Amino acid sequence: MRRRVVNALPALVLVLALLGAWELYADSGATSPSILPAPHTIAQSLWSNAGLLSHNLAVTAEEVVLGLALALALGFALGVLIHLSPPLRRAFYPLTVGSQAVPIAVIAPLLVFLLGFGLLPKLIVIVLICFFPVVVTTVDGLAAVDPDQLKLLRTLDASRLQAFRFAELPAALPAAISGARIAVTVGVIGAYIAESQTATSGAYAGLGHEINADLSSLQTARAYAAAVVLFAFAIACFYTLSLVERRLAPWANQSRGDLR
């Protein structure tokens, strides 16, 4: 525990120094609080708008968690198909890579036009952003199984399906979670884009919508407070997935360094 505190110290000092500099700059009067509010103003806004922000967080969290779960399921299934069938690999891999070139901010309004204002268009945007890292890590995880291991399973008369079940699948599952860990940070950006592009109205339309609405009504401190909440949520998701990965693959951490 003490070592952990010592390890976190340099980052903590840096964050405090940056916040201090920001505070000094904002308080010096060089800029208007409606353009760059001081950290203590943002903290106040965070406190006084806790109810509104937590409602909006719930909306965004639902989108991100559902979208990520869908991306994980779809990405894993597609990764498995691509691994098992060379024709499917040739069919799907270029499209998968191509899907990453789609400008999300451009197609988000098109999706809304097509699908209405509900949860669905937002989910599609998040899934589109998130599933690519999952596919790539799944395919890599499946391919990383020791060929000698597969040979051994063959001498034990394992069928292709059994080799998949006993060797490849368990190896790929933590890899897919790893992909989801990469995906979740961009997934939060995806949620922001989806919410700001889909012209949903109302007080509880997600943190992304809240940020945009606050900025246009010059409630800058609240916009920053919403951004802080979004940021904290992304970090929490990342560490939750790290925890899940360690649970699913305790053996993998034996040889891995301290990138947690």
Added chain:
Amino acid sequence: MPTELQPRAPSTPRIARANDGISLSDVSRAYRDQRGASVQALASVSLHADHGELLAVVGPSGCGKTTLLELICGLQAPDRGVLQCSPAALMPQRDLLLPWLSALDNAALALRIAGLPRAEARARAAELFAELGLEGFEAAHPHELSGGMRQRVAFLRTLLSGKSVLCLDEPFGALDAITRAEMQAWLGRALEREPRAVVLVTHDVEEAIVLADRVAVLSPRPGRLRAEIEVDLPHPRSRTDVTVLALRERALAALGMGDS
């Protein structure tokens, strides 16, 4: 020898089943290396091991020992010659235990593949755990076991495959001297209880003489049979026994390493 390298066509090799043993006559096999060049691994090798017999194969690195084992296990087919072989199980040089399975599940792997329900497969493997000195480590994962224990789990997995031929590829090569001596003694006892036809590939001439009924000495690439030494001594054998030492000298001389 490059002249012997017509791939597979002229004399079709036959692979038939022998009764609980193996027999190779005039078996040749070439493989392609990474640059696509053909490498003759085995040239006209004749060997046999009957039920209850332990055949040790010694030779310098690159004498085609791995190719020999893969032929016996049906992972490759001979280019020429006749290979008669009962179903064989391979215990590879690296234990290749599955990191996500417990020691018990790893040992029971072959039974699971054969279609036994998990509980029954585990129960049958558990019966042998005490005998192998693995009691209390059923739930341990491979990374929590010592090298000697991992080898014993791997051996148990090979044994439980129920195949009548066991191929052991330098099973004790990676162990320290003391553990290796223990494991050799233990293997001798285990095979007395569960007699099989065993092919033991090793670099260690002494190990071969102490454990085997017959020692085949192979030449460097391409592997040819240099000498076949009968070891007609009662078990357990002492390393310092005069006959053992004499046979060791004979084997070393056949390898071109004798010092007398």
